[in-house]
Amino acid sequence: xxxxxxxxxxxxxxxxxxxxxxxxxxxxxxxxxxxxxxxxxxxxxxxxxxxxxxxxxxxxxxxxxxxxxxxxxxxxxxxxxxxxxxxxxxxxxxxxxxxxxxxxxxxxxxxxxxxxxxxxxxxxxxxxxxxxxxxxxxxxxxxxxxxxxxxxxxxxxxxxxxxxxxxxxxxxxxxxxxxxxxxxxxxxxxxxxxxxxxxxxxxxxxxxxxxxxxxxx
Numbered sequence: 001x002x003x004x005x006x007x008x009x010x011x012x013x014x015x016x017x018x019x020x021x022x023x024x025x026x027x028x029x030x031x032x033x034x035x036x037x038x039x040x041x042x043x044x045x046x047x048x049x050x051x052x053x054x055x056x057x058x059x060x061x062x063x064x065x066x067x068x069x070x071x072x073x074x075x076x077x078x079x080x081x082x083x084x085x086x087x088x089x090x091x092x093x094x095x096x097x098x099x100x101x102x103x104x105x106x107x108x109x110x111x112x113x114x115x116x117x118x119x120x121x122x123x124x125x126x127x128x129x130x131x132x133x134x135x136x137x138x139x140x141x142x143x144x145x146x147x148x149x150x151x152x153x154x155x156x157x158x159x160x161x162x163x164x165x166x167x168x169x170x171x172x173x174x175x176x177x178x179x180x181x182x183x184x185x186x187x188x189x190x191x192x193x194x195x196x197x198x199x200x201x202x203x204x205x206x207x208x209x210x211x212x213x214x215x216x217x
Contacts, residue, residue, distance in 0.1 A: 001045030029124035035065035045206040056097035080087040098151035105154030120146045130178030155204040162200030169193035171201040
């Protein structure tokens with residue numbers, strides 16, 4: 001797993017550098033490599049027979065790869081909806097994967113979950129004027145993302161941080177796409193938080209898988 005993560009770190013650094021200097025060709029090529037490399041790291045870090053948690057995480061990574069890839073071929077609203085739908089699938093698979101550990105998550109602690117809900121509502125509200133006809137799709141995605149992030153807290157500290165960072169990354173995408181906020185080097189911040197979130201979720205999954213393997217022996 002370490003070798004795969006090392007390769008991922010190198011490609012990730014190249015991608016972020018390309019984003020920073022505006023080299024679109026390199027940025028596009030390296031972005032579509034990120035999730036396959038992370039999937040290979042998860043494969044290397046887990047052994048057969050791979051359980052439900054790992055299999056669903058692979059599906060989430062596959063949907064994430066589609067979300068990274070579709071905008072390369074579709075522009076405008078179709079591309080955005082394709083990306084949104086793909087990541088909706090990713091959040092759904094992650095949520096289903098994490099669901100059995102919901103009793104350990106913030107999903108069962110409404111007061112502790114409130115900050116996640118406030119962030120989701122704020123981002124949707126700020127995005128609403130620019131989203132227009134896409135607003136219902138944005139609202140549905142925000143709800144699914146929020147649920148995933150809350151369930152991720154049941155995967156331990158690393159999973160909880162990964163879920164929260166995923167919320168930050170997707171919030172930055174929405175705020176920029178709909179004209180509410182654009183940071184200097186905005187795409188770099190988006191991709192840095194996105195990659196960090198995905199890596200933390202995968203590491204949390206791998207750790208949980210190892211714990212459950214140990215308990216079953």
